Amino acid sequence: MAALFFHLAFRLQFGAHLSDANCELVNAYNMMKNDVEGLIALLERHERNYRKSPAEYYYRLRSAQPGGGLESAARFIALNKTCYNGLYRVNKSGAFNVPIGRYKNPAICDREQLRGASAP
Numbered sequence: 001m002a003a004l005f006f007h008l009a010f011r012l013q014f015g016a017h018l019s020d021a022n023c024e025l026v027n028a029y030n031m032m033k034n035d036v037e038g039l040i041a042l043l044e045r046h047e048r049n050y051r052k053s054p055a056e057y058y059y060r061l062r063s064a065q066p067g068g069g070l071e072s073a074a075r076f077i078a079l080n081k082t083c084y085n086g087l088y089r090v091n092k093s094g095a096f097n098v099p100i101g102r103y104k105n106p107a108i109c110d111r112e113q114l115r116g117a118s119a120p
Contacts, residue, residue, distance in 0.1 A: 022088070024066055024076045031073035036118035042074035043109035050082060050108060058082050058100045081108045 005018060020026050031039050050057045062079060066072035080086050083098040091097045 024072060025088075027068055028073040028076045031070050032114060032118045035070060036114050038070050039073055039077075040109060040111055040114055042070055043077060043114075046074055046078040047108040050078070050106075054082070055100055062096055062098075078108050081106050 018026075018029060046057075046061065050061075058079075061075055062083075064075060066075055079096060079098070080088065082101055082103060084101045086101075087098045089096070089098050
């Protein structure tokens with residue numbers, strides 16, 4: 001539904017409240033809204049590290065425990081951009097468990113899209 005919201009919001013210039021049961025997704029949107037430049041800086045770091053050693057970095061990032069805030073939001077977005085088909089899945093323990101995707105050069109940090117989504 002967020003994709004539909006962003007599609008319509010830019011064209012129709014209306015406000016709305018978004019919600020979801022996925023706490024990490026909600027956190028990512030809140031961090032995008034409240035500190036997009038800090039989020040971009042962290043995503044740029046993830047992008048650089050991923051390019052050096054994709055599989056190693058992906059699985060290290062995947063095994064990290066999200067704690068909330070900017071770090072968690074950047075982890076969530078980086079994993080979404082590099083995991084298999086952008087799938088979100090967790091195991092019974094609540095740990096993200098999607099394998100790495102088969103991307104040659106994924107765009108982990110799309111500055112223009114992030115800034116556009118964070119605009120009031």
